[in-house]
Amino acid sequence: MILKRLKMFGAALCAAAFLLSLGVPAFFGVLGDNGRAVTADAAQPGAVDAPPDLAAGTEGRKLIAITFDDGPRRSTTTRLLDGLAQRGVRATFFLVGQNVGVNEDVVRRMEAEGHQVGVHTYDHERKLTGLSKADFSAQVDTTRKLLTQLLGHNDFILRPPYGMTDAGVKARAGAPIILWSVDPEDWKDQNADREVAFILNETKDGDIILMHDIFDASVDAALRAVDELHKRGFLFVTVDELFRERHIDLEKGQIYWNAYP
Numbered sequence: 001m002i003l004k005r006l007k008m009f010g011a012a013l014c015a016a017a018f019l020l021s022l023g024v025p026a027f028f029g030v031l032g033d034n035g036r037a038v039t040a041d042a043a044q045p046g047a048v049d050a051p052p053d054l055a056a057g058t059e060g061r062k063l064i065a066i067t068f069d070d071g072p073r074r075s076t077t078t079r080l081l082d083g084l085a086q087r088g089v090r091a092t093f094f095l096v097g098q099n100v101g102v103n104e105d106v107v108r109r110m111e112a113e114g115h116q117v118g119v120h121t122y123d124h125e126r127k128l129t130g131l132s133k134a135d136f137s138a139q140v141d142t143t144r145k146l147l148t149q150l151l152g153h154n155d156f157i158l159r160p161p162y163g164m165t166d167a168g169v170k171a172r173a174g175a176p177i178i179l180w181s182v183d184p185e186d187w188k189d190q191n192a193d194r195e196v197a198f199i200l201n202e203t204k205d206g207d208i209i210l211m212h213d214i215f216d217a218s219v220d221a222a223l224r225a226v227d228e229l230h231k232r233g234f235l236f237v238t239v240d241e242l243f244r245e246r247h248i249d250l251e252k253g254q255i256y257w258n259a260y261p
């Protein structure tokens with residue numbers, strides 16, 4: 001316990017040193033040719049927190065995967081990506097295929113910034129259970145194909161709408177099926193205060209949080225929850241990273257809810 005506290009204190013010191021290295025020159029600034037202060041911050045937002053360094057080892061650290069379904073939606077997803085980048089947070093996005101075409105740059109940005117991309121469905125108009133092989137393929141394989149053309153690989157984890165699965169979904173998934181263990185039901189009342197309180201109350205080491213990046217309130221709630229969970233020592237990782245760090249091999253057609261230690 002004491003060792004853990006020392007480690008956390010060490011991490012806090014590192015963070016403080018990092019912030020100082022960014023903040024001191026920005027605070028004092030320099031005078032530009034026109035005599036007005038020019039600061040580093042004026043040029044670019046700059047990261048507030050460094051992303052988790054998994055190479056340093058995560059034994060004894062609290063890990064969490066925050067996941068977003070139903071996007072991308074340019075306005076809200078872009079704001080979320082900006083906020084995650086500032087906080088050094090990697091997340092996982094389960095995409096709706098029909099939203100990909102007009103948001104190709106947003107999807108590329110997700111991957112370029114270290115987030116993980118997965119498949120939700122193509123049109124989100126139906127659940128995946130009870131579908132014929134052709135109907136299932138029209139939802140999942142079509143989306144997978146779009147993402148493969150865009151990103152150049154084909155290893156996309158699957159999250160079925162509503163978390164509904166059956167033997168057919170498991171047989172045809174072609175990928176690990178990732179559900180969740182913390183559900184603030186952000187679609188319901190879109191009340192950021194309630195969502196933040198729920199997440200902070202429920203979240204523990206190894207959880208997978210379910211949210212939707214198509215609502216402004218969800219973006220607000222996610223970023224506020226991230227800030228508080230950072231203070232509590234959580235490291236935000238992608239779904240693949242979460243399971244890898246916990247030495248759990250994800251298998252095609254199997255269902256996963258969390259990666260508790």
Ligand code: NI
Binds near residue numbers: 161
């Ligand atoms: Ni959905």
